[in-house]
Amino acid sequence: MEKIFSYLKKIYRQVVYSIGFYPFLISAAFFFLAWLSLYAEDFEIVSDFKEKVPHLIIQDRETARVILATLVGSILSLTVFSFTMVMVVLNQASSNFSPRLLPGLISDKGHQMILGVYIGTLTFCMIILISLGAYGVDSTSFGLSTMIAASLGVLCVGLFVSFINSISKAIQIHNIIGRITDFSLKKLEHQSKLKSYDDNDESKLPNTKELNTDRTGYFRGFDVALIEETLKDKDILVEILAYKDQHVWKDDAILKYTGSLSDEELNALQARIDISSNHHESNSSTGGMVQLMEVAVKAMSPGINDPGTAKIVISKLGILMNKALEIPGKVLLTDKDCSVRVVGRNISGETLMRMVIQPIRLYSKKDVSVLGELIQALKFLERNQKILPEIRKAVTDELKALQHDLEINIDNEMDKSHLLTLLDY
Numbered sequence: 001m002e003k004i005f006s007y008l009k010k011i012y013r014q015v016v017y018s019i020g021f022y023p024f025l026i027s028a029a030f031f032f033l034a035w036l037s038l039y040a041e042d043f044e045i046v047s048d049f050k051e052k053v054p055h056l057i058i059q060d061r062e063t064a065r066v067i068l069a070t071l072v073g074s075i076l077s078l079t080v081f082s083f084t085m086v087m088v089v090l091n092q093a094s095s096n097f098s099p100r101l102l103p104g105l106i107s108d109k110g111h112q113m114i115l116g117v118y119i120g121t122l123t124f125c126m127i128i129l130i131s132l133g134a135y136g137v138d139s140t141s142f143g144l145s146t147m148i149a150a151s152l153g154v155l156c157v158g159l160f161v162s163f164i165n166s167i168s169k170a171i172q173i174h175n176i177i178g179r180i181t182d183f184s185l186k187k188l189e190h191q192s193k194l195k196s197y198d199d200n201d202e203s204k205l206p207n208t209k210e211l212n213t214d215r216t217g218y219f220r221g222f223d224v225a226l227i228e229e230t231l232k233d234k235d236i237l238v239e240i241l242a243y244k245d246q247h248v249w250k251d252d253a254i255l256k257y258t259g260s261l262s263d264e265e266l267n268a269l270q271a272r273i274d275i276s277s278n279h280h281e282s283n284s285s286t287g288g289m290v291q292l293m294e295v296a297v298k299a300m301s302p303g304i305n306d307p308g309t310a311k312i313v314i315s316k317l318g319i320l321m322n323k324a325l326e327i328p329g330k331v332l333l334t335d336k337d338c339s340v341r342v343v344g345r346n347i348s349g350e351t352l353m354r355m356v357i358q359p360i361r362l363y364s365k366k367d368v369s370v371l372g373e374l375i376q377a378l379k380f381l382e383r384n385q386k387i388l389p390e391i392r393k394a395v396t397d398e399l400k401a402l403q404h405d406l407e408i409n410i411d412n413e414m415d416k417s418h419l420l421t422l423l424d425y
Contacts, residue, residue, distance in 0.1 A: 026116030034127035037145040057143035064146045068129045071153045079118040121152040181316045184288030188323045196328035197343045210253040217275040243347040244284040293356045300363040311373040318377035326386045349391035353398045365405040368415045375422045
């Protein structure tokens with residue numbers, strides 16, 4: 001049962017977050033709107049409307065057919081052109097920035113809704129065209145529907161202009177960086193509200209046991225929503241050993257727990273573990289910072305050579321990491337009144353430095369301007385008194401590694417002196 005629930009939840013998430021979800025819903029709504037408009041043709045209120053504005057109502061069958069056929073061909077061409085342009089934009093983003101940015105661009109709800117209106121309008125026009133050939137249809141049975149179809153055609157043209165404006169902004173690198181930064185900050189704000197878990201008394205707890213993961217992939221989280229219902233009679237502690245987006249191997253220890261659990265209860269715990277094989281499926285703050293790091297590294301590659309973008313990314317990473325390093329290493333994921341205590345683990349400062357800062361340092365070790373920006377960001381983190389001393393030590397160690405790199409790779413004595421002054425060494 002737990003495996004079925006986990007599978008259904010995975011399918012639900014795939015459907016809801018797929019590019020076709022909103023287009024399907026909007027197209028279905030337009031399908032029913034088409035039939036509703038045909039049935040409404042004979043309503044008294046509609047007949048009164050036709051008499052008051054006769055110049056807007058089509059009475060000639062051939063004229064209506066021509067208008068609808070023109071709309072179908074035009075909107076189909078508009079749809080193909082619009083999303084051919086999307087593919088070109090995605091290819092450019094992948095080549096110039098990072099392939100990991102593609103899911104965020106593809107899943108844009110605004111673009112999906114525009115696609116839905118396009119397909120919905122095509123569906124609407126096709127239903128009305130089919131009704132024109134139905135037996136016994138008179139000249140008063142399609143006027144309102146044709147007027148609505150024409151209005152939807154005008155709407156599609158307006159949406160096309162909006163789509164061009166939206167896609168041109170979406171591909172601009174400062175907008176991409178800003179979107180990722182805002183998303184990551186929201187995730188960090190949520191994490192910071194979780195209660196810190198103090199494990200000073202862990203030595204007094206009974207012996208803990210480990211639960212190994214049953215597959216290889218990326219840890220996406222632990223579902224605590226139904227854990228109390230499943231283990232409501234148990235007074236146990238469950239500590240998750242992996243941080244979000246950490247790669248885990250099959251049979252690795254993924255969590256540890258106190259007490260004694262049956263096989264059914266262990267299966268319930270296993271089903272709450274979300275492990276994805278897709279590296280690009282991340283929706284955490286750590287994933288956002290890794291995306292920004294990849295943009296900076298790509299910008300510093302010889303083929304791109306854009307230190308300006310790298311400096312913008314470093315300034316944003318400084319803000320995000322300043323917030324991330326303030327968050328405790330272990331947090332309580334369940335309410336204090338819950339009998340089952342689930343402790344989550346956040347990424348350590350040392351690991352965050354290795355994943356985010358180290359690649360930028362290695363790729364920009366010969367660029368004075370980028371190194372200067374990186375030094376200032378790290379010094380900003382080092383000055384934060386809310387960061388624990390052991391985490392601040394990881395920042396200091398990274399600054400020492402940066403000093404070592406610049407002493408070896410920066411030949412100009414004036415540039416080297418300037419950077420060492422920033423380091424205060």
